[in-house]
Amino acid sequence: MSFFINILDIVKIPGIRQYLLIKEEGQVVSHNISRPETVAPQLKLAGLGCRELVPEKFYGGFRYMILEQESDDPLVLFKLGTCFLGVWSDRTVRTAVMIKEVMRFLAEITSSGRDKKDAV
Amino acid sequence: MNIWCRPIDGIFINRANIYTDRESGDSMIRNGKVADLFADHGILGLYAIENDNNAFRALHKDNSLKEDAFCLKRLNNYESKLMASGLKITNFAVTFRQVQMVVTYTGAGLKMVALTRPAVDMEKVKAVLESMASSLRVSEPAARREEAGGSDEVAAFLPEEKDAIIKAVVRIMGPIGTMIVNDAEKRLHQKENAGNRSVEALIRIIRDDIGEPELIDRLDRLLKKLEFAA
Numbered sequence: 001m002s003f004f005i006n007i008l009d010i011v012k013i014p015g016i017r018q019y020l021l022i023k024e025e026g027q028v029v030s031h032n033i034s035r036p037e038t039v040a041p042q043l044k045l046a047g048l049g050c051r052e053l054v055p056e057k058f059y060g061g062f063r064y065m066i067l068e069q070e071s072d073d074p075l076v077l078f079k080l081g082t083c084f085l086g087v088w089s090d091r092t093v094r095t096a097v098m099i100k101e102v103m104r105f106l107a108e109i110t111s112s113g114r115d116k117k118d119a120v
Numbered sequence: 121m122n123i124w125c126r127p128i129d130g131i132f133i134n135r136a137n138i139y140t141d142r143e144s145g146d147s148m149i150r151n152g153k154v155a156d157l158f159a160d161h162g163i164l165g166l167y168a169i170e171n172d173n174n175a176f177r178a179l180h181k182d183n184s185l186k187e188d189a190f191c192l193k194r195l196n197n198y199e200s201k202l203m204a205s206g207l208k209i210t211n212f213a214v215t216f217r218q219v220q221m222v223v224t225y226t227g228a229g230l231k232m233v234a235l236t237r238p239a240v241d242m243e244k245v246k247a248v249l250e251s252m253a254s255s256l257r258v259s260e261p262a263a264r265r266e267e268a269g270g271s272d273e274v275a276a277f278l279p280e281e282k283d284a285i286i287k288a289v290v291r292i293m294g295p296i297g298t299m300i301v302n303d304a305e306k307r308l309h310q311k312e313n314a315g316n317r318s319v320e321a322l323i324r325i326i327r328d329d330i331g332e333p334e335l336i337d338r339l340d341r342l343l344k345k346l347e348f349a350a
Binding site: 041042052059068070071 | 191194201202205206207208211212213216217218219238241
């Protein structure tokens, strides 16, 4: 549960404006966007498609995807266990820098969850 | 640098239509520009893909294209699905544990796919591809004929591929193998073969010339080892 509380802090990472966390099946888990029900199917499609794009034996497993669109801010999609996390960058920070920060953040919150489990 | 040219999983890689430098008119590979450009940017391979005919061209790649061809074919389907979902994509990059695919649209129905190391910044790769796209032009058949000295006989396979085939045929047939391949190539360039001057067409003629099923079988196995589908 702490993971889902901690994920709210993702918007504290410089350059991140919005986020949407969905399950692989498309069910919305957490978000701060206005119309998650419209975006969730696109996120699901992009995430599942990416995962199936290349067999793991070729290039290794899928890690993340950057999607630049005509009018919107760039979307970065991460695979997070059985979930997909989409974050929208506001272009104030270089995407590569933002991705590093997000990955560090995700590693932190997933490992802190594991530590607590271990302690119990 | 090995560059292979053969149809894989229905995608036709036609290296005869190699992209050329707009200024010098020289092949980007021959003049070494591509390799030089990529060495500093962690780019492992580059493909130019024409949306209209689903053909892609390897501009630079160190390894076999088999895995990439498989993935590029899926990439096309994936993009179509994304577009159909309402996403208006301008560029995208997918990062896997070992490789990153950066897709950039350069206009005129051409997109470029770069395979890079995972940690490479997409923005930097995009900048390289965009600067490169501005100095590229597609060699139209007329331009290619001109480049080849006005000849209609533009081989749709590479000299190194021909050399590999010669080696295989010589192993089966002895020294006469070179003559068999050269003769087959001549016939490939005859008018009735226009439009089908692929490496596969060349191999088909060679197989017909050899005739003997047992020898053909040995040749097929050798070519398979060399990654030429017989």
